[in-house]
Amino acid sequence: MAGVGGKFTQRLLVDAGIADGMRVLDIGCGSGDVALMVAALVGERGEVVGVDRDPSALAMACQRATEAGFANASFIEGGFAALDAGEAPFDAVVGRRVLMYQREPIESVAALAGRLRAGGLIAFQEHDASIMPASRVPMPLHSLVQGWMRETVMAEGANTHIGFDLHSIVSQAGLLVEEVRAEAIVMTAQQPYPAATIIRAMLPRILRHGVASEREIDIDTLEARLAEERQTAGATYLADMMFGIWARKA
Numbered sequence: 001m002a003g004v005g006g007k008f009t010q011r012l013l014v015d016a017g018i019a020d021g022m023r024v025l026d027i028g029c030g031s032g033d034v035a036l037m038v039a040a041l042v043g044e045r046g047e048v049v050g051v052d053r054d055p056s057a058l059a060m061a062c063q064r065a066t067e068a069g070f071a072n073a074s075f076i077e078g079g080f081a082a083l084d085a086g087e088a089p090f091d092a093v094v095g096r097r098v099l100m101y102q103r104e105p106i107e108s109v110a111a112l113a114g115r116l117r118a119g120g121l122i123a124f125q126e127h128d129a130s131i132m133p134a135s136r137v138p139m140p141l142h143s144l145v146q147g148w149m150r151e152t153v154m155a156e157g158a159n160t161h162i163g164f165d166l167h168s169i170v171s172q173a174g175l176l177v178e179e180v181r182a183e184a185i186v187m188t189a190q191q192p193y194p195a196a197t198i199i200r201a202m203l204p205r206i207l208r209h210g211v212a213s214e215r216e217i218d219i220d221t222l223e224a225r226l227a228e229e230r231q232t233a234g235a236t237y238l239a240d241m242m243f244g245i246w247a248r249k250a
Ligand SMILES: C[S@@+](CC[C@H](N)C(=O)[O-])C[C@H]1O[C@@H](n2cnc3c(N)ncnc32)[C@H](O)[C@@H]1O
Pocket: 027, 028, 029, 030, 031, 032, 033, 034, 051, 052, 053, 054, 057, 078, 079, 080, 095, 096, 097, 098, 101, 102
């Protein structure tokens, strides 16, 4: 939660206006990182409802909220339409890395806006990998590896350039955009992006989608090969770009 992305999320939530006493929906809450941040921000007078279609992630979110002592957090299994029509409107809807998985993101955001009170807030954090890694010197292995990640999630239906589309999606959903921001994750030769660890975790999916072969990836030597390229290039490079947006319902 406290990583680079977590700090960006925390700032986004605070700057967007998530504050004491608010009732907030966290859509696609996963294992609860964002819901727990929101629970702390809205306090005992507020409430956060996390929704996700993945029951195992939800179970983890529930457990973490209980362990952290957040009585103001609850979790519901389901999709964007999981909540009862009679549910009271929310002051805010938030989500992180979830719009990128929606086939019809404009319709999805519009449906969420229907859950907001008039003047309510929507805040999303997505990312954009389409121009990464960016560096002044060529880093072909890093480019190849980030390409494997990108192509795998694309094969699973994700939009990996959604950051650049966010303003248009949220505006077309009928909301009034207040701010769009982006922040790059900067890596140096001394502070590497854990690309080989991520590739190891994604390996079955990479192979299943035919994105790269086991031989090409050579997972047991990948970290060393990446480290060598970073040392040779002496490079500072951008590994990812996080985008944040917030908007209001008229
Ligand atoms: C990359 S994870 C992000 C989890 C969490 N928001 C975070 O940032 O830690 C995406 C989550 O969105 C959920 N998700 C994607 N589409 C969804 C949908 N239509 N309805 C409910 N959950 C969805 C997935 O199950 C997954 O838990």
